Amino acid sequence: MKFNLKVWRQKNAKADGRLVDYTIDNINVDMSFLEMVDVLNDELIRKGEDPIAFDHDCREGICGMCSMYIDGRAHGPHHAATTCQLYMRTFKDGDTIYVEPFKAKAFPIIKDLAVDRSAFDRIIAAGGFVSVNTGQAQDANSLPVEKEAAEKAMDAAACIGCGACVAACPNSAAMLFVSAKISQLAMLPQGGPERKNRAIKMVEQMDAEGFGNCTNIGACEAECPKEIKLTNIARMNREYLAATIIDE
Amino acid sequence: MSELNSKIPDGPLTEKWANYKEHAKLVNPANKRKIEIIVVGTGLAGASAAATLAELGYKVKAYCFQDSPRRAHSIAAQGGINAAKNYKNDGDSVFRLFYDTIKGGDFRAREANVYRLADVSRNIIDQCVAQGVPFAREYGGLLDNRSFGGAQVSRTFYARGQTGQQLLLGAYQALERQIGLGNVTMYSRHEMVELVTIDGKARGIIARDLITGKLERHFGHAVLLCTGGYGNVFYLSTNAMGSNVTASWKAYKKGAYFANPCYTQIHPTCIPVTGDYQSKLTLMSESLRNDGRVWVPKTKEDSEAIRKGTKKAEDIKEDDRDYYLERKYPSFGNLCPRDIASRAAKEVCDEGRGIVPSGFGVFLDFAAAIKRLGVDTVKARYGELFPMYQNITNEDPLKTPMKIYPAVHYTMGGTWVDYELMTTVQGLYCLGEANFSDHGANRLGASALMQGLADGYFVIPSTISNYLSPEIFTKPIPTDHPAFVEAENAVKERSEKLMSIQGKRTVDDFHKQLGKIMWEYCGMARTAEGLTKARDLIRELRKEFWSDVKIPGLLNDFNSEFDKAGRVADFIELGELMVVDALHRNESCGGHFRVEYQDQGEAKRDDANFAYAAAWEFKGVDTDPVLHKEELKFENVELQVRSYK
């Protein structure tokens, strides 16, 4: 297979970026998208050019490190999959494919397709945890959890923190990510004692990081590789409003 | 440094850990604030250690090469985590988990460590549940367990197919909490490139900022390596692309012995290699073997026809199929342990009966299960796995058999540590998969997560104070100390040398070649002859690498190729050590199978001569390493032959 690639190249955070054209041939249909980029990089290195910088690690769809905006979509056209789980057979021979980094003010570009998503870490640091020091825990079975609640908590916990929700959102909002964590911990009794403070602190940090506002468009849900649901955002709204309006 | 002192506490096995904790020296809270600890790696072991030590009051600095501590490869573990809770009342106990782990490790692990691991396994579950890890539950609201990896009891806790991810998020959140409180300074996108020792003690590291390429000096009263396994020495493995041995290797070169490097776990059910471009092998859960039947055609002709595409699996009649695991191991059949299933696959493929174009692949067939249970039941049972397989291979396992082949998965060997998890360098600790300690020659399913968290949450916080207690008198050493300067200069010199080569071959080229050598000669079946040859090949490869590697870009920049080059350079040296270790171990045990030492195809252990951990001391890149033996004493279990016939 042969492809025309238009790849976003940007030297560093301060420089301006632009699309650069590459043509790549002899691509096997069974290759993953990242393996195709590997092949391209190999060619670039051999030609003495600077290879394309991009983030990736586990390459099995779970670490959340890969982060490309492919063909106008976060993680590309495949449903519920990360970039590393996108295979070249999804495309047609001769296709032109745009490859850009996740773009948002809160995700500054580091180089080419690699972006800085540490804002997510800071949001978790603000309150995305249960304050329990090692050794303080009671017996694991002393606190039964309704199976349905546990399942829903797991649904929310499945978030891999890749940032596709922000990338896909026309407003660059991070609500799906933040709400997934708030939801998970709100649905489990372990998260109960801190739920008000958690909602306030995490939302505060989210706003301080410069993410956009949610207008319930739903692009985040549609592009999430782990299929995190919008219901989580509604739950976060409730948690936050309960914490700010009802609480003394 | 010549004598290995494993510092196993006195007393009966069941009381050693309690005794140790009661008598270990402590650091008072006011003094903890003055002590700085460096934690390299933020997987299960690193994140749990960093969080716990910070909770205790130490000043912690944590490092990871990924963009966030949440991405460490612990996330990829699917199956579960073992704990001797006996919630199922099916006869489990700490001793039974201990025994299973020792036996599963083919009697090549230290009794005291493994017992402690089994003991604290229960606390791990408590801790993780308290953090909000969403483990699977029963309708009554209590925790669910399953039997995993052929264990006779149900002791495996799980969170869908994401156990590793959820446990790591628990530890990561605990770590982020401490970062938020200012007790931990986090250095993401940083890679440790050198260990700094002063007067024989670990006192810091040199780290490379992967964004700017700048070298940084960091001081610590103690240094913890929690940097994972070295499976990527094979190039293709189930490890993440970035997983590497560099931190452990720098420590090895600074005096930390490296133990049992040849013990490698090869997982039998991975998706086969399809081409040279392939960057990674994907693991399909072991649970598939519960219903899948493994087979290849009986004749080479049929296999060849399948490889060429002139015949399909469905065209091979039942009588012409060889269900070789069921044939060879009638009592365990398709559920025999990982190492045995892997070797059997290699055997039939070496006979020319492989069924993928490369020749290295076998069928895993669900037709019988579908006939017995119906499509819907089978589909429901392996919910996420079939679509995942189909996405990668474009074949529907409900219609045509899966194709699988073994792949490197986990490395039991690693930096040698004593009972306190301290390496042979004072103040340098090693936790999790990076150390050699608990799994002997083979790791059982669902015990890697257990070990990482045991080390981080429960072992290191108790053992490190024993070392740090007198360290309260050591003032933070300024990083302009000559040892730091010298270490940084050494890194700089090596980096510049790498960049100056500007040869013809890419880093991946070398890495792939190394992987092929390792897989061919130091993979599932090893011979003295092959290993000897491999050593020469690796040495040649090393010379070629240092004279012909091509690294683009600049040193002081975001430069992934340079980062890779540094890692591959270390892998090449490690590869040689693995071969040396495999060559010296004239027996077959667990993840190390020497063709010369077998009993009708079964591994033949030599307890009389090899019941020891082999710890290697670095003496120079071109000099043979020196072997130190830690004799393994088995006082509580009887050494047996593992048999699955």
Add this chain to the structure above:
Amino acid sequence: MAYTALFKSSIGKKLLMGLTGLFLITFLLVHASINAMIWFQDGGVTFNKWAHFMGSNLIIRTMEWGLFFGLILHVVDGLMLYAQNRAARPVKYAYNRAGDNSSWYSRSMALLGTLILLFLILHLAHFWVKTRITGIEKYGLDTENQENLFAVMQEVFRSGLVVAIYVAGCFSLFWHLLHGFKSAFQSLGLNHVKYNETIAVIGIAFSIIVPFVFAMMPISMHFGLVR
């Protein structure tokens, strides 16, 4: 926590958007119901009666100020959201297939809202300014001797251009409501599997019926279908 902080937060802003939106939706319902009385075919007598009531009742007049306040909040909050959301992605994607994951109107609420606002200014000039400020004495009285707002409508909608603008305004309103209705519930946290479908159905029905009723008014006036 102070209310100012709440409404400065991203969630507070969307709460405000949802609340004011729902408030405006209730107004639309009242407005549409009263105006529908033009179809009584009684020369506008019933309609004029209710129009007079709305224009003279003290409670209603007070609520009118509330309505303006709600509208201004909705507009100002909406523009603020728009500006902030644009700033949250300073460098746009060179190639973006947003249509693959969301509807165009959900992404165009600010545009649709602005169109509605422009229409509203025209609409207020047509009717509100006349009834409340300049007076409509010159249109005479109806058969029941009431002020004849009905006649004002007949005159305004004589122009085909005005009718076209009103119909376009109703389309903007339709799309705005299509997203806004259910979006308001989501913002308030009212998302529940049991009731989502009901909310969606009511939302769609409302978005179709109300703008349709509004659009039919100028059309039927223009073509002389009401007398």
